[in-house]
Amino acid sequence: MPPETDSAQLRKAQDRFIDAWGRMGSVWGISRTMAEVHALLFVTGEALCMDELMERLNISRGNASMSLRALLEWGVISKAHKDGERRDYYVAEQDVWAMFRAILRERVKREVEPLIESLGEVRELYPSQGRDAPESARELDQRLSEMQEVFELVATLGERFAGPSGQGLKVAAKLLAKAPTRRKAKA
Amino acid sequence: MPPETDSAQLRKAQDRFIDAWGRMGSVWGISRTMAEVHALLFVTGEALCMDELMERLNISRGNASMSLRALLEWGVISKAHKDGERRDYYVAEQDVWAMFRAILRERVKREVEPLIESLGEVRELYPSQGRDAPESARELDQRLSEMQEVFELVATLGERFAGPSGQGLKVAAKLLAKAPTRRKAKA
DNA sequence: GGAAGCTTTCAAAAATATTTGAAAACCCGA
DNA sequence: TCGGGTTTTCAAATATTTTTGAAAGCTTCC
Structure with a gap:
């Protein structure tokens, strides 16, 4: 050959x-x-x-x-x-970081936001506040609201990282700088 | 009814x-x-x-x-x-944050690590260092190495957030505390 | 207006992914 | 070792997603 x-x-x-x-x-x-x-x-x-x-x-x-x-x-x-x-x-787009931000933005939009939306809707389906609210409803609401909180935090973080201000890389780098972790190098 | x-x-x-x-x-x-x-x-x-x-x-x-x-x-x-x-x-798992970390960990494993692996392999397929390395090879390698860098950073960040030490939420919260962004509330 | 050159659309075909269900395997206790 | 209750496996059936290709749509220039 x-x-x-x-x-x-x-x-x-x-x-x-x-x-x-x-x-x-x-x-x-x-x-x-x-x-x-x-x-x-x-x-x-x-x-x-x-x-x-x-x-x-x-x-x-x-x-x-x-x-x-x-x-x-x-x-x-x-x-x-x-x-x-x-x-x-x-x-x-040739700037890899810009590309990554675009991907992140779109993925948050598809993979997180609809869920937050749904959680809000589901939580309207039962009363969990009044004096008569059964224990089980409170428990359910507790779970759902925690989940909503976490995903809202994720969405906000995503926006922060991917947002138009382009701060993503810097923030990440700063975070990492604090305490290095190893990562395998070879294929 | x-x-x-x-x-x-x-x-x-x-x-x-x-x-x-x-x-x-x-x-x-x-x-x-x-x-x-x-x-x-x-x-x-x-x-x-x-x-x-x-x-x-x-x-x-x-x-x-x-x-x-x-x-x-x-x-x-x-x-x-x-x-x-x-x-x-x-x-x-009832702790939503723990759950989220597990998901993140798994997704990094499936969606990021194989790519980093492949990038390493692809970059071995051509010489980009010697005096004889053609311009086009250097350009290619430039692109691939930038991409590798970004994804390695992402993987490391993921580990940091999702790692067993459970620091994820705190780190995120700290980041967010600095400069609040609004987020729609209603369904 | 009409034709040439490109792009978009979308129903049908092909490729993939998921689900089923029944047989095989497993696990204990008798 | 056998038998009953339970879980796992996996080939076939189903459902979903992706791709094709040809017709319809643009746009621009004559």
Whole structure:
């Protein structure tokens, strides 16, 4: 077998990254393809058009279109334009921390806020205050209100970290600085 | 329609909570049933056996068994025993914060660590150091190493928050105390 | 207005994930 | 070792999610 050229190596590394990020995508509850499109744009750092994505990832036009739209909504990619070109090009946010904040924001919105909402609704379904409130209702309300409190705290923390002021990294770094913990390095 | 009894109200509230938590479960990437089993144990606060779960949630024995096992692995429920009874009973962790930490721990394990692992592997696929390393390889490595850094930070933060020392809540509260942000209250 | 070039939509097909249920395994006590 | 009560396993059935592809929709330029 002939030695690989540099660009073949790079291509392979990109593909492996795309695969890894795609797999994480499905774990994170987004479609694998959507994650792969994002991975490709991120890892190349280039502005690509739909046909290039379809070609490289072997996906249909419909799928590419839907994935791009979703990624735009998440705020992790944006449209770009090439001089006289008619078609749309897309670029990924290159600042990893900004990307991470966008993801966090969206995930809090999907994974925490609806729960807080529901908890509020559930807690209206029974009286837990009056003199006549049965013990069991108080117990239930106790559990639900604790849970609501914790998740509200999480949502607020999320906003703080991911918020537009971009303080996330600094806060985190500060926290960590206090007392280092080890973390395995090798693959 | 006759007025509902107190216990019917409570039952309905429990059901709505179970439903809400179950829905969140699927958003979080675990099976809806698994989340529902957990919700039921949590919301009642009682020790229940498999047949009771099956009855209340209308699920099969196999499903109940697998869900319970998974919940035990997550560390959010534990086995209990009733005096002379032969069968197993299960109780949910009642401390919401402890529960949250268990979930966080597990999610970092599934959603962050494999990625860090993969990033390490991908970065071994090309030379980016030597004098001969092409510009494109350096760029690629730059992107990947930044991403690795961010996710390692996240993993470390997660450990800090969720770690066995149980400092999570305090740290969070401290952070929040500094500069309050508003959060909508009504359902 | 019309055609070319692109993108979006969406119903149907394919791929995945979850659930069932019955058989196998397990665990004790007799 | 056997038998009854209980839990686990896992292949098949079901349900859900994702992907495709072709038709419909835009937009821009002639």
